[in-house]
Amino acid sequence: MPEVEVPKRHVSFKERFIWTGFALLIFLVMAQVPLYGLGGQEVQSIFGYYRYVFASHAGTLMELGIGPIVTAGIIMQLLVGSKIIGLKLTKPEDRALFTGVQKLLAVIVGVFMASMYAFGMYPQQFGAILTIRDSIFITAELAIGVIAVLYLDELVSKYGFGSGISLFIVAGVSAAIFVQAFSPLEPLGAVPNLARTIVTGGGLYDAFFRVGAPNMWGVFATFIVFLIAIYAESMRVEIPLAYGRFGGIRGRYPIRFLYASVIPVILAGVLFMNVRLFAGIMYNRGYTFLGTFDERGNPAGGIVYYLDAPNGLNQVADDPLRAVTYLVALVVLCMGFAWLWINMTNMGPRNVAEQLDRSGMLIPGFRRDIRVMEHVLARYITVVTLLGGAFIGALAAMADFFGALGSGTGILLTVGIIYGLYEEIARERVSEMFPAVRRFFGG
Known part of the structure; x- marks a missing residue:
């Protein structure tokens, strides 16, 4: 598979920040693009809180998040570590082969998971709203999302700080913590709810132990x-x-x-x-x-x-x-x-x-x-x-x-x-x- 070219010169500190920010911005934009074919229907994520960990955004191009890439990486590491695949990662040529196969496996896993969503989960949620054509189109969209994340990860790894996978995890978890703590929308975040409780003279028990919503x-x-x-x-x-x-x-x-x-x-x-x-x-x-x-x-x-x-x-x-x-x-x-x-x-x-x-x-x-x-x-x-x-x-x-x-x-x-x-x-x-x-x- 094509890959992001290795930098031929030292990438400065400022440039690394710019490329890291650029990759994060693209990811966040894609996480807001709804899937065409769902007809604007609200999607319920079956991942629960794991959606934060795997940077999954229900009903968008980032529905699968980094799940397929992480799964492929784990499979390859286990295959190489157990000597099932005879590669020595200290050799540049073996390392390049490992990276290429891992990327291809990530795409295959992504297409498989996308088809499970498009032909399995979404039709059950929306019934007759989805046609076969819609499901095929959604599979393609989710697969494109996986490929985009794959190359954003490679871009950050070579031109930015850390890896794209790590960056997207931190972004997803940090955003979840911020929203749950400070959201001004109902149900209020934990801190605004505490402020409202104090202003209205309500009991602090609700602010600290309310059920079904973030609390102090x-x-x-x-x-x-x-x-x-x-x-x-x-x-x-x-x-x-x-x-x-x-x-x-x-x-x-x-x-x-x-x-x-x-x-x-x-x-x-x-x-x-x-x-x-x-x-x-x-x-x-x-x-x-x-x-x-x-x-x-x-x-x-x-x-x-x-x-x-x-x-x-x-x-x-x-x-x-x-x-x-x-x-x-x-x-x-x-x-x-x-x-x-x-x-x-x-x-x-x-x-x-x-x-x-x-x-x-x-x-x-x-x-x-x-x-x-x-x-x-x-x-x-x-x-x-x-x-x-x-x-x-x-x-x-x-x-x-x-x-x-x-x-x-x-x-x-x-x-x-x-x-x-x-x-x-x-x-x-x-x-x-x-x-x-x-x-x-x-x-």
Whole structure:
């Protein structure tokens, strides 16, 4: 597939900001363009709060959001990591092939999901309003939207900051938090509702615990989750190292507490999202083996109901079994995905031991042997990976239980992405101020 050309010169800090802003603007415009063929009908999203995480905007060109691209990326990473596809991503030609196949797979997944919407979900929502011609046209529109996001992501990756996928996630979650907190329209956001309650002399209980709309308890929960996530991002375990040939030279190998970052919660989200999508389409066709939905598209029973997070303390109190099931499922999946991810992406103890050995480093007090180093590293990396995965899953679930705005998963992704962007922007600023630093790192 065609690709965005790699810049042949250094892209300045200002230019990166411009290209990043341009890509975000195009995405936001496309998220407001309604699908032709729906006849202006209001579309109910079956993704629930996952629409924030996957930048999905119901009834628009961005209906699928980044879902197909993330799904394709995960599939390719797993295929390469498990050696089913024999590619070495350190080789430029293999890396180019990997990128091309991943883009093609994203388009295929996008067309498949678009057809499921156009021929499965939309006709069930609107009945006889949609014709076969409308469904084909909608499939094409959604596929074009996926391709557009694909190239916007590539544009940001090469000419902007971070990646387009990360940018769109942050934009979607941030917009959701802002609207839920400050919306002046009914139902009022949490802060305007608090102001109205104070002015009218109403009880503060409604402002903090109202049901079915954002409340101040959710605002405080959001703030607390942000602080916890930021602190967790900075936590790390440091393993002492020494240079083999010069024992006096010491160093440390940092292992972040969130060693797999927020990847586990993304993978769990993709799994839940696809189960929900498939269950919704099956339910519309009369099959309820995965669950049932109410008239607003929310899970009402079955497996999909128990894999959907209760949003707010009132829903937790109404069905504690659902809350416990979701919490356990998310924590177990995040632990499993964290372990799987580090072993599939050359972050496992064996890979790290080989990297340190090639660098001439060893762990003081142990003989220089890859097997010994791997054994020592495994005691740290395995435990930290599993604990970090469990922590990120539990924090995401608890944020939803306490009604955090933008969803717990969305907040964690936003914090992780912004943390990474901050580090990248800081490096770019240093390289702008000191060109010698950029030349040293090959920029």
